[in-house]
Amino acid sequence: MTDLDDVRSLSESLAADFDDLYTDLERMAEAVRSALAPTDPASTVHEVGPFSDEQLMVIHDHAVGLLSRRTMADGAGLIFNADRIAIAEQLIQWQVRSETGGFEPYGFVYDEDSTEYYDFMRLPWFETPRLTGTPTLAGPYLDYLGVDDYVLTATVPIVSGAVFIGVAGADIQVSDLERIMLSRCRGLRVPVALVTAEDRIVCSNSAHYLPGDRLPQESEAGQRMVLPTRVPTLAVHWGGAQAR
């Protein structure tokens, strides 16, 4: 196999993981949308919730199902549009992996006066799907208001009629993505870096590429292979003269 073949097979295998993740997110979004949508298509939803315990359990089961199938994800769930939710306490339905290998709900602060108040309406993983109506992959970023980790967040919008209800999302810890990528880089002869659309390095098989750094501007004549995912995600940068 040539280096190009190796890089292509790496990028295809990572793309398959991302596609599977987005498939699960879309399924979760659709389940919520259809459960909430009014039967009369002409009417629009102005307020979502309050949710019954049964409805919350359905959301929980979707999130836990996603986490058990997609080992890349560390947390998953729904975040509703704060302008549409009936009761603030139900705004975020989020499950994370627990220390013991199971899953547990993640608590958030809803008190607007608290310094830890989680105001996410302007964050890219929420705002991009809200403004564009399309799925997105945000980060890597330090989620210091949320789960306090260095993560990427995949989200798909939930839209009913013309009304944006919220997003279905999943967090991917950079450390986990790194582990998955490295496990598929054994035998690869070229240095590669997984980068975002803005050329920020997420992980690499070479110490010359530091996660968090951006690729050098003149990009050292490297090549770029966008992951062949249905939703735009990351790209593989390779064949450069190595950063620095």
Added chain:
Amino acid sequence: MSSEPSGLDPAHPPTAPVRVIADRTSLRDHIYRALPEIDRAEAITNRLRDSMALGLLVEGDRLPSELEMADSFGVSPTTVRDALAVLRAEGLVDTRRGRHGGTFVVSLPAVATDAMRQRLAALSVVELRDMGDHRAAVSSASARLAASRAVEGDLTRFRRLLDAFISAPDAAAMARADSRIWLELAVMAQSRRLLAVQLQLQLEMGELLWAPIGSPRDRGTALDPLLQLAEAIERRDAEAAALATSRRISADTFHMIDQKLTLALHGDQEDESHDRP
């Protein structure tokens, strides 16, 4: 500034192991400060062993009594006793009875390469990069301050520590000597806070950096920026001091990430050589 011969002169006779820490009391406070709930006995064992590995506790030192340690660690005396039993079984401490009794450090831990390998495997590249950023931020700030605050006696001590690093006989001694250099830099900066953070960083990565696994960190390339740092401090050139420091730490970070990746990508192959930046 200094008129005495440079301590870096290779003709200079090797000095005795240096134990210069300006404020031993504040360091003691850190060694025995409270721990999180989980695995407390193990955490105490690790804290004491790491402190020995860094030379903060050396042969002959008497540890505080079990009750005193229980109090400062915030645990029960039984937990302390369990922790000490492990160290005793490893031959690192010995407990003597009687009026001049107590628990004494009797030998320093060798570098446990298997444990180091496991620690490196458990850390992600992004964590190692972040640790490097933290070190670089703390250490270059210390270097800047040291350049404007250090007096002649500080520099003499610093050069003696460099000598100890040059003549360190093995990986464990190199790790100890190198850590002491970074702690001394914070001491020269006259900052308790920078010293406290530097101590935490050294406890976290000091041994790992010098662990003799794969292709170990090269003494020569690590020493070169330290010599420049000493000269910059002597000239009171804060910018040059910070630059030498960040150059050294970037290379350390590169090394640790490279080691991690070699482990992750090549598994058991241990003797690969790698290009340095």
